[in-house]
Amino acid sequence: MAFIEKILKEPSYGWKDENGELEKPTTNTLFAEALRRINVFESKKNWISAISWLMAICMLPFFYFFIVKYFSWSLLAFFLLYAMIIMSTHGTIWFHRYSTHKAFTFSHPFWRFITQNLVIKTFPEEIYVVSHHVHHALSDKAGDPYNAQAGLMYCMLSDVNHQSINPNLSADEYEKLKLFMNHTGVQLNNYKEYQKWGSLAKPSYTIALWLLNWSFWYGVFFLIGGHGLACTAFSAAMFWFVLVRAFNYTGHGKGEVKHKDGVDFDRRNLSINQSRPGFFSGEWHNNHHLYPGSARSGFLPYQFDPAWVYIYSLYKLGAISSYKDSKKSFMKNYVNRQKTDEQ
Numbered sequence: 050m051a052f053i054e055k056i057l058k059e060p061s062y063g064w065k066d067e068n069g070e071l072e073k074p075t076t077n078t079l080f081a082e083a084l085r086r087i088n089v090f091e092s093k094k095n096w097i098s099a100i101s102w103l104m105a106i107c108m109l110p111f112f113y114f115f116i117v118k119y120f121s122w123s124l125l126a127f128f129l130l131y132a133m134i135i136m137s138t139h140g141t142i143w144f145h146r147y148s149t150h151k152a153f154t155f156s157h158p159f160w161r162f163i164t165q166n167l168v169i170k171t172f173p174e175e176i177y178v179v180s181h182h183v184h185h186a187l188s189d190k191a192g193d194p195y196n197a198q199a200g201l202m203y204c205m206l207s208d209v210n211h212q213s214i215n216p217n218l219s220a221d222e223y224e225k226l227k228l229f230m231n232h233t234g235v236q237l238n239n240y241k242e243y244q245k246w247g248s249l250a251k252p253s254y255t256i257a258l259w260l261l262n263w264s265f266w267y268g269v270f271f272l273i274g275g276h277g278l279a280c281t282a283f284s285a286a287m288f289w290f291v292l293v294r295a296f297n298y299t300g301h302g303k304g305e306v307k308h309k310d311g312v313d314f315d316r317r318n319l320s321i322n323q324s325r326p327g328f329f330s331g332e333w334h335n336n337h338h339l340y341p342g343s344a345r346s347g348f349l350p351y352q353f354d355p356a357w358v359y360i361y362s363l364y365k366l367g368a369i370s371s372y373k374d375s376k377k378s379f380m381k382n383y384v385n386r387q388k389t390d391e392q
Contacts, residue, residue, distance in 0.1 A: 169266045345376055
């Protein structure tokens with residue numbers, strides 16, 4: 050078995066059925082698995098999955114007060130802006146292009162920390178980064194942790210069911226896995242600690258950063274607009290946190306072939322370019338699958354990429370020292386070649 054195929058903890062229902070095809074569990078099975086995966090009383094190694102859901106649960110009171118006490122049309126507008134654009138773009142910048150694909154390099158750890166905490170924190174980096182490497186290696190195949198062909202709930206519950214790391218890696222395998230996260234600044238367990246906690250990230254670091262981040266951002270929003278604005282911002286973060294789980298489902302055609310000629314050039318998988326995620330956060334997903342290491346994914350003239358705007362702006366300011374941009378390669382290998390073939 051290849052290393053990339055063994056780094057995630059396999060769900061109880063398995064990745065494949067008896068015929069070697071993608072296992073498609075029922076909704077009840079998926080929820081039962083999720084409840085087992087967040088049960089810290091069964092195993093402390095479930096802590097990181099539990100933290101992911103605990104963050105969402107802790108945001109519910111903010112949402113209650115936003116709806117019941119502070120709701121206004123102006124706050125609703127801010128809610129949509131923060132959830133759909135600010136949180137989404139940050140997810141692309143930090144989790145996707147930097148933490149997973151190393152598409153750019155910060156000139157100093159200070160700028161990395163600022164970018165990491167540029168918005169309200171919603172889940173630990175480890176849950177996203179490791180599983181996303183597997184997703185690219187096994188896109189739309191059995192073992193893809195958020196395979197759209199297994200249905201919406203398979204993707205929605207993937208953060209707890211499919212994205213935790215394998216707790217039974219050897220010392221050499223664990224050291225190799227740490228290379229996926231070393232550049233992020235996240236404090237990582239040594240092998241003995243990993244055997245105890247079943248994670249890359251240290252629990253103490255993860256919880257401390259969560260509390261500090263939330264305290265800082267609640268204070269900032271409170272000073273700007275009182276409890277109403279603060280509750281709105283945290284509600285928006287929760288909204289994004291829940292709905293982002295559906296992105297890979299829609300971003301891979303809901304498990305069906307939905308490529309469009311002249312728009313989706315990568316036909317090796319089901320990924321498609323969608324306008325809303327593209328314009329709002331730079332997630333031109335089919336382009337990204339062609340060039341996952343690129344700091345820019347909006348290659349065609351109309352494909353605005355707000356994440357790239359942030360990255361390039363910080364580069365000009367000296368906060369980012371280098372980046373990878375695959376636009377020229379994309380235009381040469383796909384767009385210009387297509388025009389030549391048509392002639």
